[in-house]
Amino acid sequence: MGGDFGCEVVVPAAFEALSRCDDIQVVLVGDRSTIEAELARAGQTSERLSIHHASEVVEMDESPALALRGKKDSSMRVSINLVKEGQAQACVSAGNTGALMATARFVLKMIPGLDRPAIVYALPTMNFSDPQSILNERVYMLDLGANVDCTAEHLHEFAVMGSVLVSAVRGIKQPRVALLNNGSEEIKGNEQVKAAAQILANNSMLNYTGYVEGDDIYKAQADVIVCDGFVGNVALKVTEGVAKLIKILIEDSFTSSVFRKLCAVTAMPALQGLKHQLDMDRYNGASFLGLKGTVVKSHGSASVSAFATAIEEARLEAIENVPNRIQQQVQALLEKKEG
Amino acid sequence: MGGDFGCEVVVPAAFEALSRCDDIQVVLVGDRSTIEAELARAGQTSERLSIHHASEVVEMDESPALALRGKKDSSMRVSINLVKEGQAQACVSAGNTGALMATARFVLKMIPGLDRPAIVYALPTMNFSDPQSILNERVYMLDLGANVDCTAEHLHEFAVMGSVLVSAVRGIKQPRVALLNNGSEEIKGNEQVKAAAQILANNSMLNYTGYVEGDDIYKAQADVIVCDGFVGNVALKVTEGVAKLIKILIEDSFTSSVFRKLCAVTAMPALQGLKHQLDMDRYNGASFLGLKGTVVKSHGSASVSAFATAIEEARLEAIENVPNRIQQQVQALLEKKEG
Numbered sequence: 001m002g003g004d005f006g007c008e009v010v011v012p013a014a015f016e017a018l019s020r021c022d023d024i025q026v027v028l029v030g031d032r033s034t035i036e037a038e039l040a041r042a043g044q045t046s047e048r049l050s051i052h053h054a055s056e057v058v059e060m061d062e063s064p065a066l067a068l069r070g071k072k073d074s075s076m077r078v079s080i081n082l083v084k085e086g087q088a089q090a091c092v093s094a095g096n097t098g099a100l101m102a103t104a105r106f107v108l109k110m111i112p113g114l115d116r117p118a119i120v121y122a123l124p125t126m127n128f129s130d131p132q133s134i135l136n137e138r139v140y141m142l143d144l145g146a147n148v149d150c151t152a153e154h155l156h157e158f159a160v161m162g163s164v165l166v167s168a169v170r171g172i173k174q175p176r177v178a179l180l181n182n183g184s185e186e187i188k189g190n191e192q193v194k195a196a197a198q199i200l201a202n203n204s205m206l207n208y209t210g211y212v213e214g215d216d217i218y219k220a221q222a223d224v225i226v227c228d229g230f231v232g233n234v235a236l237k238v239t240e241g242v243a244k245l246i247k248i249l250i251e252d253s254f255t256s257s258v259f260r261k262l263c264a265v266t267a268m269p270a271l272q273g274l275k276h277q278l279d280m281d282r283y284n285g286a287s288f289l290g291l292k293g294t295v296v297k298s299h300g301s302a303s304v305s306a307f308a309t310a311i312e313e314a315r316l317e318a319i320e321n322v323p324n325r326i327q328q329q330v331q332a333l334l335e336k337k338e339g
Numbered sequence: 340m341g342g343d344f345g346c347e348v349v350v351p352a353a354f355e356a357l358s359r360c361d362d363i364q365v366v367l368v369g370d371r372s373t374i375e376a377e378l379a380r381a382g383q384t385s386e387r388l389s390i391h392h393a394s395e396v397v398e399m400d401e402s403p404a405l406a407l408r409g410k411k412d413s414s415m416r417v418s419i420n421l422v423k424e425g426q427a428q429a430c431v432s433a434g435n436t437g438a439l440m441a442t443a444r445f446v447l448k449m450i451p452g453l454d455r456p457a458i459v460y461a462l463p464t465m466n467f468s469d470p471q472s473i474l475n476e477r478v479y480m481l482d483l484g485a486n487v488d489c490t491a492e493h494l495h496e497f498a499v500m501g502s503v504l505v506s507a508v509r510g511i512k513q514p515r516v517a518l519l520n521n522g523s524e525e526i527k528g529n530e531q532v533k534a535a536a537q538i539l540a541n542n543s544m545l546n547y548t549g550y551v552e553g554d555d556i557y558k559a560q561a562d563v564i565v566c567d568g569f570v571g572n573v574a575l576k577v578t579e580g581v582a583k584l585i586k587i588l589i590e591d592s593f594t595s596s597v598f599r600k601l602c603a604v605t606a607m608p609a610l611q612g613l614k615h616q617l618d619m620d621r622y623n624g625a626s627f628l629g630l631k632g633t634v635v636k637s638h639g640s641a642s643v644s645a646f647a648t649a650i651e652e653a654r655l656e657a658i659e660n661v662p663n664r665i666q667q668q669v670q671a672l673l674e675k676k677e678g
Contacts, residue, residue, distance in 0.1 A: 228529075
């Protein structure tokens with residue numbers, strides 16, 4: 001029910017995901033009559049699709065605490081309950097991020113040994129000598145906003161969770177884990193980052209590769225990049241801002257005179273390739289890590305195709321049982337500490 | 340002598356700056372014979388150009404502390420001494436940033452009442468409904484790396500200094516000052532940012548407009564954006580990284596097939612416009628604020644044209660006597676506090 005478009009996007013996205021993945025079932029959680037109307041409009045049916053009614057909706061600007069306390073039958077809460085009860089293996093929502101995080105944490109609980117959940121997102125990245133590599137390369141960055149005041153130990157937790165995730169969903173045995181810093185030299189960094197570097201280097205279960213700077217995010221130099229949620233949020237938003245600015249300038253360049261308009265027509269095939277490479281629909285779906293269950297957050301303004309991508313991400317994490325893998329890794333770390 | 344290219348760029352840039360600004364004189368500080376050889380190669384002379392010999396050079400990877408203690412006759416140290424003694428009104432360097440900052444702070448001293456210097460840089464920004472506005476709009480962001488662990492009071496100092504700078508060099512009477520945050524809602528922010536918001540809102544001499552997010556940097560929503568040096572460095576580097584990635588993808592789009600190459604030829608006029616708008620040569624020169632003198636840091640890999648732009652920036656700050664204006668503002672604040 002959430003996001004900027006609600007069922008209007010989620011229902012067709014469910015059909016899109018069902019057609020992309022023949023091993024999933026989709027439960028649409030929310031107001032039954034609204035969903036049924038949207039299904040009628042879509043004119044499609046599937047045996048792998050069902051409706052689970054929920055009478056309330058968390059608003060996009062609602063306080064997470066109020067949503068958690070006051071709306072026990074919200075589509076968000078009911079969806080997460082289904083995961084808790086094992087009736088669903090993952091929850092995907094385009095709704096209020098804070099409320100989704102608070103509800104997921106309250107219902108699913110943290111994996112023992114972990115202090116806080118983190119938000120992770122796979123960004124496009126590229127080997128600069130091979131531009132086509134952008135179609136396959138990904139860098140998983142966390143935290144992206146759940147935790148703004150972090151200790152070095154929190155950054156270590158993010159590194160462990162990110163490494164397990166990438167190993168599971170990308171099949172990389174020893175993911176390269178880097179710390180985002182304001183310089184690559186050893187003396188650089190704020191207090192937390194410098195302290196985290198020591199902890200990461202001492203964890204032999206991690207393939208810690210050192211510091212990276214902001215521009216390294218897009219150079220395919222690491223598989224996992226760790227930072228606090230404040231810095232991660234700024235890095236993600238700056239990326240969106242710069243990409244948007246350049247997009248507008250390109251469009252303007254090609255439409256600001258008749259001659260240029262002619263150029264635009266011939267340039268189209270080239271720009272279409274660029275559009276595909278930078279298509280944000282291909283990169284939707286941020287995961288909550290550290291919880292005893294899989295929850296994926298879609299961008300609020302996601303398109304049908306983008307929301308289907310978030311469902312695919314959730315499917316992969318559920319198949320690989322990422323929460324269980326993280327739990328095992330944390331357990332091993334705790335035993336090593338005690339032993 | 341510093342930067343990636345030394346005299347090879349600085350000497351022709353000096354001539355470029357002399358031709359752009361008829362009211363300046365340039366003193367080239369460094370090894371006389373090296374400079375004279377470069378002057379001979381340039382085949383130009385000017386009555387407004389002179390050489391001041393310095394026997395040492397601070398290396399780009401040298402420790403700031405060692406450079407400060409060990410190289411009393413470095414081109415960097417001697418240049419800043421000239422500012423201290425009033426023989427020059429500003430120093431411009433493409434050299435080692437840490438050493439330049441340490442030397443400037445040691446020689447020039449802080450303005451009384453201020454705790455730390457900050458690095459500020461004018462980024463291109465744009466009113467999205469008018470892409471041509473990118474040619475004139477600027478947002479001054481600070482700190483960009485001098486201070487990684489900041490208190491709320493440090494952020495307040497940055498706000499005051501940035502506001503004075505923009506008012507002086509851009510002629511804006513009440514510059515809009517914003518705090519960079521991980522969300523625009525009041526509850527967002529780490530501890531320092533939330534505390535700084537209170538201080539900024541209570542300073543009636545500032546036109547504080549509230550929080551901005553990472554993508555707002557490029558939307559011409561503020562004249563001054565305040566953040567700690569860690570976050571500022573990441574935001575700046577992410578910007579560089581995204582712009583570089585898109586640049587490579589555009590080039591690749593236009594060269595990856597014969598048909599596309601043909602498109603590229605006709606698209607050139609459009610892309611040339613874009614190239615001009617995003618030309619980093621037009622945005623070179625980061626200023627050190629809080630010191631009793633003007634010091635501008637050029638990018639180490641700046642071109643001749645870019646280094647000349649940094650000289651222009653230094654000229655403007657010297658003409659407007661920015662250090663003096665900051666001193667007056669800080670004095671007024673201190674008196675208000677005591678009164």
